[in-house]
Amino acid sequence: MTTKSNVVRVGVLGCGNVGAALVQLVERQRDTIEARTGIRLEVTRVAVRNLSRQREVAVPATMLTRDAASVASDPDVDIVVEVIGGIEPARELILSALAHGKPVVTANKELLANVGAELYAAADAAGADLLFEAAVAGGIPLIRALRESLQGEPIRRVIGIVNGTTNYILTKMSEEATPYAAALAEAQRLGYAEGDPTADVEGFDAGAKAAIISTIAFGAKVVAGDVYHEGISHITSEDIAAAHRLGYVVKLLAICEHIEGEIAVRVHPAMVPRTHPLASVRDSYNAVFVEGDAVGSLMFYGRGAGGMPTASAVLGDLIDAAINRREGTHGSVGSFRKAVIRGIDETTAEYYLPLEVIDRPGVLHAVTGVFARHDVSIRAAEQEGSNTDARLVFITHEAREADVQATLRELRDLDVVRKVGGLLRVIGS
Numbered sequence: 001m002t003t004k005s006n007v008v009r010v011g012v013l014g015c016g017n018v019g020a021a022l023v024q025l026v027e028r029q030r031d032t033i034e035a036r037t038g039i040r041l042e043v044t045r046v047a048v049r050n051l052s053r054q055r056e057v058a059v060p061a062t063m064l065t066r067d068a069a070s071v072a073s074d075p076d077v078d079i080v081v082e083v084i085g086g087i088e089p090a091r092e093l094i095l096s097a098l099a100h101g102k103p104v105v106t107a108n109k110e111l112l113a114n115v116g117a118e119l120y121a122a123a124d125a126a127g128a129d130l131l132f133e134a135a136v137a138g139g140i141p142l143i144r145a146l147r148e149s150l151q152g153e154p155i156r157r158v159i160g161i162v163n164g165t166t167n168y169i170l171t172k173m174s175e176e177a178t179p180y181a182a183a184l185a186e187a188q189r190l191g192y193a194e195g196d197p198t199a200d201v202e203g204f205d206a207g208a209k210a211a212i213i214s215t216i217a218f219g220a221k222v223v224a225g226d227v228y229h230e231g232i233s234h235i236t237s238e239d240i241a242a243a244h245r246l247g248y249v250v251k252l253l254a255i256c257e258h259i260e261g262e263i264a265v266r267v268h269p270a271m272v273p274r275t276h277p278l279a280s281v282r283d284s285y286n287a288v289f290v291e292g293d294a295v296g297s298l299m300f301y302g303r304g305a306g307g308m309p310t311a312s313a314v315l316g317d318l319i320d321a322a323i324n325r326r327e328g329t330h331g332s333v334g335s336f337r338k339a340v341i342r343g344i345d346e347t348t349a350e351y352y353l354p355l356e357v358i359d360r361p362g363v364l365h366a367v368t369g370v371f372a373r374h375d376v377s378i379r380a381a382e383q384e385g386s387n388t389d390a391r392l393v394f395i396t397h398e399a400r401e402a403d404v405q406a407t408l409r410e411l412r413d414l415d416v417v418r419k420v421g422g423l424l425r426v427i428g429s
């Protein structure tokens with residue numbers, strides 16, 4: 001039964017892809033949520049930038065405001081949802097809502113990956129929830145699994161495809177031999193990629209998610225600046241075809257590892273064996289592979305973005321925050337020490353390296369000699385020749401990044417080498 005006391009009034013900051021879907025989902029699920037939890041969610045205020053913009057959802061004019069700060073501090077708002085994005089004003093609005101004792105739900109990866117620690121501390125000081133399931137991998141319940149179900153588990157490694165746009169582009173390149181530029185244009189036409197695709201294709205978005213995952217999985221503060229990242233804009237059709245011939249597919253991976261007390265976090269394209277579960281993650285889907293000591297390997301798969309999947313995760317957090325508020329309790333992300341970051345130079349992987357060389361006797365010997373001088377041993381080699389030029393492709397055994405980079409530098413100076421192609425790490429062999 002609905003009474004005044006079981007109504008929870010929600011202020012939503014932002015009514016774009018996620019905010020509009022959330023308003024619709026609350027409307028659609030309200031009675032079911034009330035029947036299950038005894039809590040009746042009512043969106044009572046919605047802050048936007050442009051009052052006259054046409055929206056996906058009909059929001060009464062009386063509910064809309066351009067004054068987001070007034071929503072964050074409104075005594076008639078019980079819980080605040082931040083789905084504006086970016087650092088400011090989102091940061092100030094969340095701090096204000098927490099300071100007014102309101103639980104906050106956010107989907108903002110950029111904010112958490114840069115100033116998460118400040119917000120987690122503010123939530124603890126205010127004794128209010130700060131929940132952010134939607135900030136990583138959209139609709140996939142990964143953060144709650146790491147924070148709750150796996151809180152007793154020493155996590156060793158989390159590897160994931162956490163950016164749907166780049167996975168869509170790589171799938172088109174791989175399955176339909178579409179060149180990079182055409183695959184990107186198609187992703188933009190379908191609304192998967194922004195007009196300026198830099199955040200996705202250069203790995204910034206995946207890097208922010210990797211920082212949040214590492215912080216939660218390993219219990220140490222990792223920020224976006226700690227994450228080494230490379231994107232996919234240099235991946236060529238030749239790389240994709242060579243990977244295919246060798247039994248691999250190319251994926252943009254976020255790799256978070258806990259090694260001997262240090263944390264190595266990186267985002268880069270990698271060749272994944274065709275038999276690995278991550279290889280079958282196609283189109284704009286996301287998947288995250290978690291490796292723990294006791295639990296072994298777990299895989300989480302689903303829609304990592306999109307208004308509705310993301311709003312689903314926001315709504316789950318909203319219900320949790322409402323229940324906690326009723327019970328007079330709240331969760332805590334925890335206060336973390338700064339992580340000791342292991343730089344990319346000290347990480348190890350197998351490497352794929354294509355070279356264009358002059359086709360004459362002794363070239364292979366000269367090239368393999370460079371690998372040997374830097375302690376990089378070769379696992380497989382392939383050669384395609386013409387009259388004067390040859391393309392050599394090498395896959396190494398596990399090697400140190402710094403040694404491989406030194407090998408590359410020396411190869412570039414070798415007079416028989418015409419071109420050193422893009423390096424790809426080989427993961428999961």
Ligand SMILES: NC(=O)c1ccc[n+]([C@@H]2O[C@H](COP(=O)([O-])OP(=O)(O)OC[C@H]3O[C@@H](n4cnc5c(N)ncnc54)[C@H](OP(=O)(O)O)[C@@H]3O)[C@@H](O)[C@H]2O)c1
Nearest residue numbers: 014015016017018047048049050083084085107108305306
């Ligand atoms: N879209 C996804 O698939 C997805 C997935 C996971 C996480 N997220 C995260 O969810 C958040 C929202 O993403 P989105 O795709 O919904 O963004 P969006 O479509 O660009 O919507 C942003 C909303 O914020 C409003 N806004 C901007 N500045 C404002 C201000 N100063 N005061 C009040 N309102 C303001 C905009 O108002 P107007 O409408 O008037 O312009 C718009 O309604 C971001 O943090 C994003 O990283 C999104």
